[in-house]
Amino acid sequence: MKPLPALELVTRLEDAEWLDPVSKKVRKVVKRAIRPKWARDVLHGVPIGHPVHPLAVQVPMGAWISAAVLDALPGNDKASALLIGVGTGAAVPSAVAGFTDWTQLHPQQQRVGLVHAAANITATGLYAASLVARARGSRGGGKVLAYLGLAVVGAGGFLGGHLTYRQAAGVNHSEEIPHRFPSGWQPLAALADLPDGKLHKIVVAEIPLLAYREGDSVSVLSDVCSHLSGPLHEGKVKGGRLQDRVDQNGGPGDGSDPCVVCPWHGSTFSLRTGEVQAGPATARQPLFETRVSGGLVEVCLPGAE
Numbered sequence: 001m002k003p004l005p006a007l008e009l010v011t012r013l014e015d016a017e018w019l020d021p022v023s024k025k026v027r028k029v030v031k032r033a034i035r036p037k038w039a040r041d042v043l044h045g046v047p048i049g050h051p052v053h054p055l056a057v058q059v060p061m062g063a064w065i066s067a068a069v070l071d072a073l074p075g076n077d078k079a080s081a082l083l084i085g086v087g088t089g090a091a092v093p094s095a096v097a098g099f100t101d102w103t104q105l106h107p108q109q110q111r112v113g114l115v116h117a118a119a120n121i122t123a124t125g126l127y128a129a130s131l132v133a134r135a136r137g138s139r140g141g142g143k144v145l146a147y148l149g150l151a152v153v154g155a156g157g158f159l160g161g162h163l164t165y166r167q168a169a170g171v172n173h174s175e176e177i178p179h180r181f182p183s184g185w186q187p188l189a190a191l192a193d194l195p196d197g198k199l200h201k202i203v204v205a206e207i208p209l210l211a212y213r214e215g216d217s218v219s220v221l222s223d224v225c226s227h228l229s230g231p232l233h234e235g236k237v238k239g240g241r242l243q244d245r246v247d248q249n250g251g252p253g254d255g256s257d258p259c260v261v262c263p264w265h266g267s268t269f270s271l272r273t274g275e276v277q278a279g280p281a282t283a284r285q286p287l288f289e290t291r292v293s294g295g296l297v298e299v300c301l302p303g304a305e
Contacts, residue, residue: 119156
């Protein structure tokens with residue numbers, strides 16, 4: 001079966017560089033509007049472990065689809081209008097979460113995401129107009145506007161699906177590691193060859209790993225950032241032991257849990273646990289167990305197949 005012709009049109013959006021100036025302006029507006037780091041982390045979905053936006057859109061979509069069903073039946077005007085109002089109001093926080101994620105995507109993803117957002121904003125406007133028409137006594141006009149809104153939000157949903165499942169925005173880019181890394185203990189490197197207090201990339205079984213040595217202790221994570229596959233070894237170390245005179249940026253160690261900051265979008269992970277300390281990443285980094293045997297550091301990934 002051949003893909004639908006519409007798929008080719010959507011694919012072309014990925015290379016629509018004429019959208020970039022608009023994206024740049026929208027990014028500035030969103031970043032100025034949502035300044036606190038904690039607010040961005042909440043909107044990204046760091047506390048729940050996955051993006052908030054796909055969860056939040058269920059409310060407006062569910063309300064609008066239910067309203068469409070009621071509009072097709074007689075005697076449900078008030079209930080339909082109520083559902084449209086709920087959906088229109090719920091679309092606002094959903095859009096805020098979506099735009100927050102969108103600012104931290106690659107250009108090709110942002111182009112598709114911009115059109116996706118434009119479709120959803122248009123649909124929300126149509127539903128708002130439907131409410132106005134109904135309030136003025138134009139039930140037929142209100143229904144037409146609502147069905148147009150449903151069609152437009154459906155097109156926006158198609159673009160959202162392309163963004164997520166074809167362009168892998170919002171998914172865990174380290175999920176495949178346990179399925180590719182061999183089970184059991186694997187040699188990493190000689191302890192003496194690992195620089196102390198610095199990030200070091202080592203490839204084991206064709207999987208890039210990030211090693212961080214603290215004296216005789218070595219922490220090992222996947223080197224592929226779970227957000228958008230950024231190379232963590234090119235990032236920077238934040239925090240560290242009090243006895244460390246300087247961190248990787250030349251600043252004093254603060255005694256906190258050492259973290260690695262992704263060079264692409266600033267996602268921050270604990271080097272000792274792999275847990276997300278700051279977004280936009282929401283999924284933790286795969287953490288490898290380590291041991292030193294005869295001066296050789298070995299690694300094992302729990303759950304590796």
